Amino acid sequence: MTTQTKLEVSDLVKHFGGGLTLLRKRRPSVQAVRGITLKVVAGEILGVVGESGCGKSTLAKMLVGLDQPSEGTIQLDGKDLVGANGKVNLKQHARRVQYIFQDPISSLNPRKTIREILSAPLIYLQGLSAEQRQKRLDELMTQVNLRPEFLERYPHEFSGGQAQRIGVARALAAEAEVLILDEPVSALDVSVQAQVLNLFKDLRESLQLTYVFISHDLGVVRNFCDRVAVMYLGRVVEEGPVEAIFSQPRHPYTQRLLDSVPGQSVRKLPAEDDAVELPDPMHPPAGCAFAARCPVATAECRQSDPELDALATGHRVACYHPLSPPDATTND
Amino acid sequence: MTIADIPTAPIVKKSGRAGPFKLLMRNQLAGFGLVILAIILALVVVTPWLPLTDPDVTNPSQRLLPPFTPGNWLGTDQLGRDMLSRLLWGTRVSLAVGIVATLVAATLGSTIGLLAGYFGGRVDGTLMRGIDMLMAFPYILLALAIVAVLGPGLLNALYAIAIVNIPFFARNVRGVVVTLRNREFVDAARLSGKGDALIVLTEVLPNVLPVIVITMSTTVGWMILETAGLSFLGLGAQPPTADLGSILGEGRRLIINAPHVATLPGLVIFILVMSINLLGDGVRDALDPRLKAGALMRPAARTRVASAAKTAPAQAQQGLLDVVELRTEFHIGSEVHRAVNGPSFSIAPGECLGIIGESGSGKSVTAMSLLGLVASPPGTIMDGQVNYRDENLLAVDDNRLRTLRGGELAYIFQDPLSTLHPLFSIGDQLVEALRAHQPLSYQAAWQKAVALLEQVRIPNAKARAKVYPHQLSGGMRQRVSIAMALANEPQLIIADEPTTALDVTVQAQVLKLLNQLRHEQNSSLMFITHDFGVVAELCDRVAVMYAGELVEVGPVAEVLARPVHPYTRRLIACVPDVNRVSDRLTEIPGLPPKVNDLPVGCKFADRCDQVTDACRAAPVELETLTDSRQARCIFAREVL
Structure with missing residues (x-):
């Protein structure tokens, strides 16, 4: 695997709302993403986990160019996504970065056949002739393990898993190198989820794809x-190789997430106090956003927000009091 | 992976659900409207070939003949023109104007609605404020003003009617487009390289068409009526051309001496508009996705239970609740x-x-069947027993079932936001649940509601009891649902x-x-x-x-x-x-x-x-x- 950086995100901020009303009052604004710096290496699968409202879908939308950052930059192969005119050239970007939607059925227009849906990127992004299109359509359907005669059907005739394969075929039709997978299996049943995840893995091998995989399912993330x-709450609190994160989480929130997986036999943190609530994204707290729920928080945590600092190679954590690695605790 | 392990999807059969036309015909009134309208349409289509006298030829010697006069079966008017012929030709004009005006209004209104809904922001603001201004005038005043500017005449009346009706289309279409714009398939089309114009025309418009058709079907009748109104005032069809409104207007002066001259066109307008409206309502019911889902059927208070399941002899109780061969x-x-x-x-x-x-494994339907919560129609419990403390819940009467539901047997559903009522505070909803089963005063029930909220560990329960469901987070809302389930010691x-x-x-x-x-x-x-x-x-x-x-x-x-x-x-x-x-x-x-x-x-x-x-x-x-x-x-x- 090369270590060439494919996507690089620096100090990315996105807020919604804001500005002034007609009466010159401030509109409330929500900070969905509050300063994210990340790298995606060519050929890897970067998992982004977090709970609802943490900004992971907003991040995904920005990576694919459907939303524009309020501040910060996104670079693809070292080239800024936002052009000189201050806008993303979506048509150009879509040839390289594509998106897989969470709800497979609603991402397909109910009044179009699969052929029409899959032809769109071939016509508007690839500019293929009718003959080339037919060949490519057959190829795509084979790649995602669907029978070519399905091309003439409408989306409602498909199950969730099949519909998601069509979504994958559409992304492949654009011949993108990077796929942003936004909870691509969370709407599917477990038995079907495995089919789709394995398909993603096979495609990565055969087409040398890079994935950003947004999910809230820790089991899937660990295995994928x-x-x-x-x-x-809009920031990356911990980042590192999947093994390090799962076997030696350093941020208390990561540990809390792992402890919360139902059916876990060993839990490291004391059970969470009843009824702690998530911080309000309209008014993010001054210090670390997790401080109110954190078992090791101190006054320092409530006053200033820790930076994402490197611990070991490739493992970064934003915490003043990172949990000790497991071997250290056993030594004490 | 090979093609061989492709999931073998069976060829999807045509759904057993009735198609739109079948649904339409199931509505008897709509069918009646369709038949009447079809007869009227057939008549006006063949009018030019019918052996009728020219509607505009005057014959003063034959003026004001009463109906049933041989040769003039519906009589003649004040200029001796044959009423039957005039009515048929008049209906032709009225229908044509009504339909053309509808098409014009639909095209313009839908375009405005599409643009406003899709682009939002400034475009939306500008277009919709224009529409609001159109709507701010009483429609007949506006139509009169337009005709006053353009001058009287059938074509100008058509323009006036069309313009007056643009807001209906624009607002309906915009409402639908606003929700469609945020659907994922629009984003997907954008990522497929389609530009805005293509997305509006090829992705959004096909999904809006049913709404346009529904709005058209419900406005045609209205437009015919408005055209008749303008003609009645002498601003529409100009003599010798006549539509139903102008015939009515001319006959008005003779209402005492020759009532048929005014009543006959009135009757035709009535029949025409009524048949169109009945049909239009039917079309709306058949096409509207919200109504399609069965909302019109109004499910019964409990699931229908086939008699086999009601009369089966109860088996000996084993646990608290025994479910036997439930179907x-x-x-x-x-x-x-x-x-x-x-x-x-x-x-x-x-x-x-x-x-x-x-x-799809049937787990939820099983749970809902226990207390008859499956919507009927289409659900039916065909067979089986649900025995709770030596009582077959499938056979008990409605009152008993109501006592058990939310009392000894309580439900908690998946989405608390849709099970809690958005307009009542959570305390009030708990009070309602308590008082439905226990003879408590409001005060006492409120105390108990607060205690229940404390029991499900909602912090600051006393103050929180007064908040509304949308003010709580998902986890807190689910706690409220749990409190509600616990209210009557289930x-x-x-x-x-x-x-x-x-x-x-x-x-x-x-x-x-x-x-x-x-x-x-x-x-x-x-x-x-x-x-x-x-x-x-x-x-x-x-x-x-x-x-x-x-x-x-x-x-x-x-x-x-x-x-x-x-x-x-x-x-x-x-x-x-x-x-x-x-x-x-x-x-x-x-x-x-x-x-x-x-x-x-x-x-x-x-x-x-x-x-x-x-x-x-x-x-x-x-x-x-x-x-x-x-x-x-x-x-x-x-x-x-």
Whole structure:
């Protein structure tokens, strides 16, 4: 595997709302992403985990160019996504970075056949002739393990897993190198989820794809990703190789997530106090956003937000009091 | 992976649901309207070839003949013109103007609605404020003003009517487009390289067409009426051309001497507009997706129970709740969907039974059938028993069922946001739940509601009781649902995926709470989920459902450690383990069978790796293997 950086995100910020009303009052604004710096290496699967409202889908939308960052930059192969005119050239970008949607059925227009849906990127992005298109369509359907005669059907005739394969075929039709997978299996049943995840793995091998995999399912992330970034309230709180994150989590929030997986036999943190609530994204706290829920928080944590600092090679954590690695605790 | 392991999707059969035309014809009034309208249309189409006198030829010697005069069956008017001929030609004009005006209004209004809805922001603001200004004038004043500017005449009246009706289309279409714009397929089209114009025309417009058709069908009648109104005032059709409105207007002066000259066109307008409106309402009902889902059918207060299930002799009670051979079916059109195919299970006092299955396995329908909560139509409980403390719940009367629901037997649903009423404070909703079952004063009930909120560990319960559901987070809302279920000291709580919509850390809190409460109250719990982890966390026993049947039942630890049924085994293997990495995830090839087309033998046979001919030949029974374990597989004994 090369270590060439494919996607690089620096100090990315996105807020929604804001500005002034007609009466010159401030509109409330939500900070969905509050300063993210990340690298995606060519050929790897970077997992992004976090709970609802942590900004992971906003991040995904920005990576693919559907949303524009308020601040910060996104670079693809060292080239800034936002052009000189201050806008993303979506048509150009879509040839390189594609998106897989969470809800496979609703990402397909109910009034179009699969052929029409899959032809769109071939026509508008690749500019293929009718003859070339037919050949490519057959090829795509084979790649995602669907029968070519399905091309003439409408989306409602498919199950969730099949519909998601069509979504994958559409992304492949653009011949993108990077796929942003936004919870691509969370709407699917477990037995079907494995089919789709294995398909993703096979395609990565055969087409040398790079994935950013957004998910809230830790089991899937552990078994699917190479590296993981854990997000909490719009920031990355911990990032590192998947093994390091799962076997030696350093941020208390990561440990809390792992402890919360139902059916876990060993839990490291004391059970969470009843009814602690997530911080309000309209008014993010001054210090570490997790401080209110954190078992090791101190006054320092509530005053200033820790930076994402490197611990070991490739493992970064944003915490003033990172948990000790397991061997250290046993030695004490 | 090869083509061979492509999931074999059966060719999808045409749905048993009735098509739009069938739905339309089911509505008798709409059918009546259609027939009348068809007759009128046929008549006006052939009018030029009918042996009628010219409608504009005057004959003063024959003026004001009464109806039923030979040669002039509907009489003549003040200039001796044949009324029948004038009415037919007039209807032609009125219909043509009404339809053309509708088309013009639909085209302009829909374009405005599409642009405003799709682009939003400034475009939306500018266009819709223009529409608001149009709507701010009384329509007839506006039409009069337009005609005053353009001058009287049929064509100008048409423009006036069309302009007046633009807002209806613009607003309806905009409303739909605003929701469509945020749908994922629009983003997907953008990523497929389509520009805005293409997206509006090829992605959005096809999805808006039904709305445009519905609005057209309900406005044509109105437009004809408005055209008649303008003509009646002398601003529309100019003599000698006549439409129904101008004939009526001319006849008005003779209403005493020759009432037929005014009443006949009035009657035709009435019949025409009524038939169009009846048909239009029918079209709306048939096409509107909200009504299509059966909202017009108004489900009964409880699920219909076939008489076989009501009269079956009760079996001896074993647990707190015994379910015996429960069968629930959905009859949709000509098809029968067998959602629940005879599961039998029993829940002991204080026990937690987990029901696990994938979507479509019938687990929720089973839970809803227990207290008759499945919508009827289309649902029917065909057979079986639900015995609760020596009482068959399928046979009890409505009053008894109402007492049990939310009382001794309580439900918690998946999405608390849709089960809590948005307009009442959570305290008031708890009070209502309490007072429906207990003779409490409002004050006393409120005290108790606060106590319940404290019991489910809602911080600052006294103040929180006054807030509305949208002011709470998802986890807090689910706690309120749990409080509501606990309100009347339930013996059994039926929880249908109560933590599926919650984040994992919140889910952990809610599961912990449920477990504590269950032990505090010593109530039984029937917990429906698709997550083995949750079952392991909370339940004593687990029942695995597949295609409406129980395929395996047993104590949780035993089933998880040594699953007997191939489905259970493979389902457990499918779940990616957070504690372990495996290079390749196990998958179950294929899809579950369709419940409207179930195989005779083992329902899992098509996806099973150890299937034999015997599996497919005959139904496989749920076999009791040990005291506590049952499985529905012919190899079960060999495995255990």
